[in-house]
Amino acid sequence: MATSLPIPLSSFFLTFKNSTLPTIILIFPKFHPSSVGLQAYSTSTFPIQGLQEKSHPKSKLVSLDLSDWAYEQLTIDKHALEGLVHNLTEVRHLFLDGINMALSLARCDLQGKFPKNIFDLPNLNRLYLGDNQLSGQIPRSLGNHLQLTHLDLSWNQLSGQIPFSILNLMQLEYLGIVRNTLEGSIPDEVTAFPNLISLDLTNNLLNGTLPSWLYTAPSLKTIYLSQNQFSGHIKEFQSKSLESIELENNKLQGPLPSSIFQLLNLTELTLSSNNLSGVIELSMFSNLPNLKLLDLSYNSLSLTSNTTSTINHILPNLTRLFLSSCNLSEFPQNLKGLKSLECLDLSCNKIEGKIPQWMQEVGNDSLTYLNVSHNSLTEIEHFPWKNIEVLDLSFNLISGNLPIPASTIRIFLISNNSFNGEVSSLICNATYIKVLDLSHNYLSGTIPQCFRNLSNNLQFLNLKKNKFYGTIPPTFAEGCQLSNFNLNGNLLEGPLTPSILNCNDLEVLDLGSNKINDTFPHWLGSLPFFQVLVLKSNHMHGSLCVNSSKSSPFFSKIQIFDLSSNYFSGPLPVRYINSFEAIINLEKIESTMSYMGLNDLGGGGFYTYSIGIVMRGQYMELGIPKVIGKLNLLKGLNLSHNNLNGGIPTSIGNLTSLEWLDLSSNRLSGTIPNRLADLPFLSSFSVSQNQLHGQIPQGKQFNKFGNDSYEGNKVVLIGYGCGVVFGMSVGYVVFQTGKPKWVNLVEIQHEKKRRRKSKK
Structure with missing residues (x-):
């Protein structure tokens, strides 16, 4: 003791x-x-x-x-x-x-x-237990603490409902239970919490309608109920003391209450991502001179703009305005004169034409974040904003030469437009840039050599689907910060450069669909965070065998390994499969959910992009190695359209996370292992066009598979058809020669997912 x-x-x-x-x-x-x-x-x-x-x-x-x-x-x-x-x-x-x-x-x-x-x-009278790992329910004895004025239980793992006894705490001034898993409705009584000043229940699973005392509490200044599941209408606020109302990411319905436009002390109003409806004229906020933040995005609202008046004298303190997906057809005239604006989001609207001349007066010295993506803009003349840091023009119809933003830019997104011509080296004056996405345009010429000078800050470089030719930049400087590098779908030639090893944080390298002529870059396997390698559809050649006798694992964190449509020879690299620790080890699963993303867009956004997946080998005489059974987090395995021979190894039955298995169009013989029937998540299966015989495993998932899963074999046919379910969240290895239909579906699904994320 x-x-x-x-x-x-x-x-x-x-x-x-x-x-x-x-x-x-x-x-x-x-x-x-x-x-x-x-x-x-x-x-x-x-x-x-x-x-x-x-x-x-x-x-x-x-x-x-x-x-x-x-x-x-x-x-x-x-x-x-x-x-x-x-x-x-x-x-x-x-x-x-x-x-x-x-x-x-x-x-x-x-x-x-x-x-x-x-x-x-x-x-x-004050209790702070926030930022811990407390679990279980909040005890009813909480309500016995009649002197309590401050209670903070935030950032724990509390579950269950808020006890009804909390209504006894008549002296309570601050209540914070942020980021737990509380559920059910908030206890309600009209006369509750007469002294409450601040309420913060953000990021829980609370539901039901907003409590009646929320509208009547006389001292209440801040309401933070975002990231829950509240429904019903927002009723009229009777208290005039409110300063902040944050209700985004709920299921609230109906029109905005008229009382909101009379809350003279209001500084923040965020209602995004609900089901609110109705027509709103921006000038309706004219009585809120202290308003700094307004977010009405992602509802069913229709915003109109008064063309005869401006709001420079009405909202002089407005610094952040988010009107994404508000059915706007033009730049709101009410923006004129907002010289202090810092963040403006007009994305996902129906704005056509070009950015009007008067917009250069909006936040000329203060604007740092501008998002006009997912509109129908056709022309960009110049960028007058001197201190812009985040600029998103992606998913428009803009053509012409690539505009050069201010040197202060950190995030520059212009993907999915019709920009053409060469990229000026002036873009390299943006020495602080972290993310540069020029993908899905018609840009041509060689990749500017000065990009290597940006490598000390540049983390994401996406040049996918353009017309760049020449070689990949031959040198990457020491201290290179690149983590995602995508050149897929261009006309690039020449070999790979080992200097890319200077990019120690590299996670994604996608060089697919070019004309790169080189042997397999075994040396990439030493990168400590490397997760995605795509070399498909190039002129790669030589053996895949590993000549090194070193015992250290290669590609230990790899999750996508795509060598399709090249000229490689030799057997399937068993040593690589043995080294795929990120797919083998369960403890690696958390890292799988976070790659290919950047949580820093100034306005609170998240940048990510997808990788098209196909892996295939050339026609090789080889069988399926038993070691494949070690990849116990594998979601999908496609070895179709090869010359694989031998039997189906029973070790595939160890792949308990497997959702789809395609071994069709090979020369496999023997029987289908009964252990495959124990795969709990298998939803798609095909061994058609092989030399298999014997009975098909019965029961469980195999009762769902149709006859076409077994065509071209000498097996007993049982079952009926089922659709394909594809999951990419952990990892997969696919070797094939004919691109099947599901690959196109996967790429479409990933593209839709990326678009949804960019909207949010």
Whole structure:
């Protein structure tokens, strides 16, 4: 048992406030006891380890602060914590954040079930247990704490419903339970929370209608209920004190209440991604002079713009305006004169023609984020914004030469337009650029050599589907930051350059559908974060065999490995399959969900792009290696249209994540292993056009497969047809020669997904 160590009075900082009892704030010196005892004026000396014993006297301690001990390894076991809250009956302020507890804390985070005894402290009026890993339900005893004014349980793993007893907390001023998994409706009573100033229940699973007290609470200033599942109409607000209303990403319906336009103190209003409807004239916000943020995106609203007046004198403080998917047919005239605007999103509307001349007055010195993607713009003359950092013109109809943005640009997206001509080297003046996406245009010429000068900041470079010719830039500088490099679908020639190894963070390299002439780049396997390699449809040649005797794994994090339509020879590289740890090891699954993305677009966006997937080998005399059964996170396996011989290895039955398996059009013999019937997620299966015989496995998933799954064999036909389900979330390896129909479907699905993400 750890020994107690009393702390001398000189170690304390004492403050005396205007109250019947002194407030004693305990600040502990930096030492490393395994258990800490507390000694204070007018209290008995008692070790924390012994607080649970009834023989210890009650303490008159009013404020106890044990914060910020993450680096001191302070440990308090579960029983000590229970004793702490049981005996300190006079405590009004208890601060535990930052302590490392052996059972209840991990690093700075409380863990385990919610400590119900925390509410045995009758005089406690502020409780902060946020940013931990507490689980379970919020106890009903919460409602016994009638003096509580501040309660923060945010960033935990709390579940269940908010207890109805919370309505007893009539003194509550701040309530925060952000990012948990709470469900059900918010407890409702018209007279609840008369002193509430701030409510934050963002990012839960709460549903039902908004509570009635939300509209009547007289002191309420901030309402944060985003990222939930609230439904119904927004009713009329009676309180005039509201400053911030954030309700985005719910299921709210109906028109905007007229009272919103009378909230004179309102600074933030975000209602995006709901089902709100009706026609709104932007001048309706004319009575909100303090409004800084307005977001009405992704509803069923139709916005109209008053062509006879401007709002420069109406909304002088507006800095962020988001009107994506609001049925706009032109740039709103109400934007004129908004010289302080910083972020403007007009994407996913029906705006045609060119950006009007008067738009250069909108945020000329202040605008840093502009998104006009997914419209029908046809012309861009110039960019007058001097400090622009994020500019998204993608998915329009713009033609002509590529415009050069200001040198301050960090994100430049112009994909899916009709830009043509060569790329000027002036673009390399944008030395801070992180993301450059010029894909799906008609740009030509050679890739500017100066791109290598951008490599210290450039992370995403996408030149896919253009007409670039010549060679890949021959040198990549040391310290290269590229993580995603896509040159797919151009006319590039020549070999690959080993200097790409200077890009130590490289995750994606897509060189498919070019004219690259080289042997297989085994050296890429040493990149520590490398996940996607696409070399399909080039002039690659030579053996796939690994000559190196090194035992270190190759391509250990690979998830997509596409060598289709080349001239490779030799057997299937078993060593590579043995090294595919990201598909073999379950612990790697989390990294699979996050690649090919960048969470930093200034306006709160997320940039990502898809990779077309096909892998195929040339006609080779080889069988399916048993080692394929080690890839236990494999979602799909397509070895169709090759010259594979031998039997189907029973080890495929180990691929418990497999959703589709296509071994058709080979020379496979033997029987279909019965173990395949145990694959729980197998939804598509084909072994047609082989030399198989015997019975087809029966039961489970095999009852769903049609006769066409077995055509061209000598097997007993059972079952009926089923559609193809394709999942890419973990990894897959496909070797084929004929591009099947599902590949086109997959590419279309990925493109639709990318468009949806770019809209959001």
